Amino acid sequence: MNADMMTFLKELKSRLSYEKPATVVMGNEAADLDSMVSAVSYAWYLYLIDNQLNPFPYINIPRADFKLRTEAVYLFEKAGIDIESLLFTDDLDLVKLKKAGNLNLILVDHNKLSANQADFKENITAILDHHSDEELYPSSAVTDIRAVGSAVTLVAEAFLKERKGAVDISLGTLLLGTILLDTVNLDPEAGRVTEADSKAAAEIIKVSSLDSEKLFEKLQFEKFNVSSLGSYDLLRKDYKEWKLGSVYLGIGSVLLPIEDWVSKDPEIANECKRYLKEKSLDVLLAMNAFTIPEFTRQLVVYTPDSGLRKSLVAFLESSELGLERLIVNSAASECIFYNQKNLGISRKKLQPLLKAFFES
Numbered sequence: 001m002n003a004d005m006m007t008f009l010k011e012l013k014s015r016l017s018y019e020k021p022a023t024v025v026m027g028n029e030a031a032d033l034d035s036m037v038s039a040v041s042y043a044w045y046l047y048l049i050d051n052q053l054n055p056f057p058y059i060n061i062p063r064a065d066f067k068l069r070t071e072a073v074y075l076f077e078k079a080g081i082d083i084e085s086l087l088f089t090d091d092l093d094l095v096k097l098k099k100a101g102n103l104n105l106i107l108v109d110h111n112k113l114s115a116n117q118a119d120f121k122e123n124i125t126a127i128l129d130h131h132s133d134e135e136l137y138p139s140s141a142v143t144d145i146r147a148v149g150s151a152v153t154l155v156a157e158a159f160l161k162e163r164k165g166a167v168d169i170s171l172g173t174l175l176l177g178t179i180l181l182d183t184v185n186l187d188p189e190a191g192r193v194t195e196a197d198s199k200a201a202a203e204i205i206k207v208s209s210l211d212s213e214k215l216f217e218k219l220q221f222e223k224f225n226v227s228s229l230g231s232y233d234l235l236r237k238d239y240k241e242w243k244l245g246s247v248y249l250g251i252g253s254v255l256l257p258i259e260d261w262v263s264k265d266p267e268i269a270n271e272c273k274r275y276l277k278e279k280s281l282d283v284l285l286a287m288n289a290f291t292i293p294e295f296t297r298q299l300v301v302y303t304p305d306s307g308l309r310k311s312l313v314a315f316l317e318s319s320e321l322g323l324e325r326l327i328v329n330s331a332a333s334e335c336i337f338y339n340q341k342n343l344g345i346s347r348k349k350l351q352p353l354l355k356a357f358f359e360s
């Protein structure tokens with residue numbers, strides 16, 4: 001067939017119709033790089049194999065969230081893909097397609113649908129995944145579920161076996177970059193890589209002449225490079241919330257020193273206020289962590305309730321976190337900033353401490 005991946009992707013939106021059967025290739029709802037690249041590349045593979053399948057890659061998040069995955073922003077751009085052409089949850093209505101009787105669903109990088117997508121179970125026709133098999137799909141579904149380091153390895157194998165010639169610089173960049181990131185540069189010590197990942201990566205390098213060391217280093221850097229994000233996006237990039245006692249608490253993990261954040265955004269207190277209001281929180285915390293020049297943890301506490309602030313601050317300052325007040329910007333007086341000397345207290349460990357405090 002006379003087609004290339006860019007043309008295939010550019011035509012997705014114009015080809016999209018609810019009136020005819022479509023094969024939707026969907027990654028998991030966390031939409032990490034593995035899920036996104038698996039969806040895009042496997043849909044392209046299916047198109048090459050049998051375009052009657054009418055395949056569409058589906059990125060399982062709103063378009064506005066794509067920029068938070070900074071490593072994906074880098075890799076797709078490096079591969080020459082226009083993000084505008086891709087279909088996100090705001091572009092394709094799966095419920096509508098299902099109602100029209102035209103949804104054939106292929107799951108990549110997961111084999112269990114999220115709770116709000118569980119109704120699509122009967123539409124699943126195939127699965128390509130590397131998570132443990134939950135066996136929740138229809139018995140007719142064709143599955144390739146193997147414990148490899150990256151779901152993309154399974155897609156790469158399919159290309160290398162059936163359509164090797166399609167692995168050009170662009171597709172090779174997508175596939176190789178994802179495998180490298182998922183397996184920590186194929187390092188056995190990281191405990192992620194399998195023989196299948198190494199074999200697929202080596203073959204891609206051979207046919208595409210890509211520099212894998214450079215690609216891995218750049219991706220690893222971009223994954224933690226949040227310099228393009230404003231306060232609002234920094235807070236929501238890696239965010240969790242809980243109801244503890246009667247208190248609604250949200251904690252964002254922020255990969256940036258507080259000093260850099262405040263100089264980037266002197267209005268940080270206003271942005272915390274906006275975020276807290278939008279999420280209907282009582283307390284918003286940011287746990288800052290970064291590795292340059294050395295691993296450091298910091299904490300930001302924000303709540304507009306002065307009574308709550310006083311008791312929370314007293315609790316935190318007497319806790320095992322080892323907090324030291326940090327004076328960075330007097331204009332943001334509603335935010336309280338700390339260096340956290342106890343590097344062992346992550347969000348996972350802080351949450352139960354706060355649960356005990358708010359429930360007492």
Ligand SMILES: [Mn+2]
Pocket residue numbers: 034035109130150151
């Ligand atoms: Mn994965």
